[in-house]
Amino acid sequence: MHLPISDKIELNILHQNSHQAEKNKVKFNNYNLLCLNIMSSPGAGKTRLLEITLEDLSKKFHSAVLEGDMTTNLDAARLEKLNIPVIPITTGRACHLDANMVSGGLKLLEQKINPYSLDILLVENVGNLVCPAEFEIGEHFKVALLSITEGEDKPLKYPIMFREADLILITKVDLLPHLNFDINELKSNIASTNPKADVIEISSITKSGFDLWQDWISKKILKFKNN
């Protein structure tokens, strides 16, 4: 046996995931397909948001969804009713989607539809405010939802998720009159964690804020396609 050798590597622990995420992104770019990674805690309203969003969005842009879920296809079944391509990804024990799972979902999508015909791919991640924040999937933008019933302090308690997000949607704002909730404190906590993020208040009941959210997506698609 020889003396120990120290080999300096300086490699990201998640290098294997990042490498696959980069490959996914190359594919998205090749298809001229904008990919959004939609993340939140369970029950913040991701699937309902997508249902309402896609009703209008799919009239203007060819859309598809990769639907991450730990154990069921319930959310995918809801979105399939909109007559858009939906690929369910059941993660089993994993509490987030990783780049390999998205790559697998993309392969199934490619069998279902010509990916060059698509404009936007919405990836609904597994409900969790911790794990999805560290695992890139090849997305162009990250969208984090935070419902007001979760409390004003969540951006401080789960800072990585909100720091990484390009857009933060404050959901269920129709409940504001019924709750002892300080939306300014929430916005201040979001600004503390991520002063650069766009923030939109939204309600799936009154549909308030959906015009701003749809506008945000449309601008991102058009800018992406023009680049």
Added chain:
Amino acid sequence: MHEVDMTKCLILSIEEWAEKKNKKKIVVEKINLKIGEFTCVEPISLINTFNAAVLGSWLDSSEITIEKIPFEGKCSKCNKLYFPKKENGYKSPCCNFNLEEIISGRELKIASIDFKEK
């Protein structure tokens, strides 16, 4: 329990590295990681998960060491470096400005691997 998936990525990276070194002719002693304080990783969970995952494998005798990298930000008003605190909303203590630039604390790195040739 994302440490399981992180461990999976970590082991795959070590395997990839070892293949280049001729895996059969080396014994890995230490895997030295740098983990930032502003990440989703709990170092003790990562160590425990790794130890369980490599049990009975060629990495069974290897050990994980973790150097914690402090979470440091830069005040966007006066450029002073500071250690952001959750209790203070990550704001700079000098100018009470929101955290814009992170200097360190997001590291999730394999810094080096100590090994012996058989």
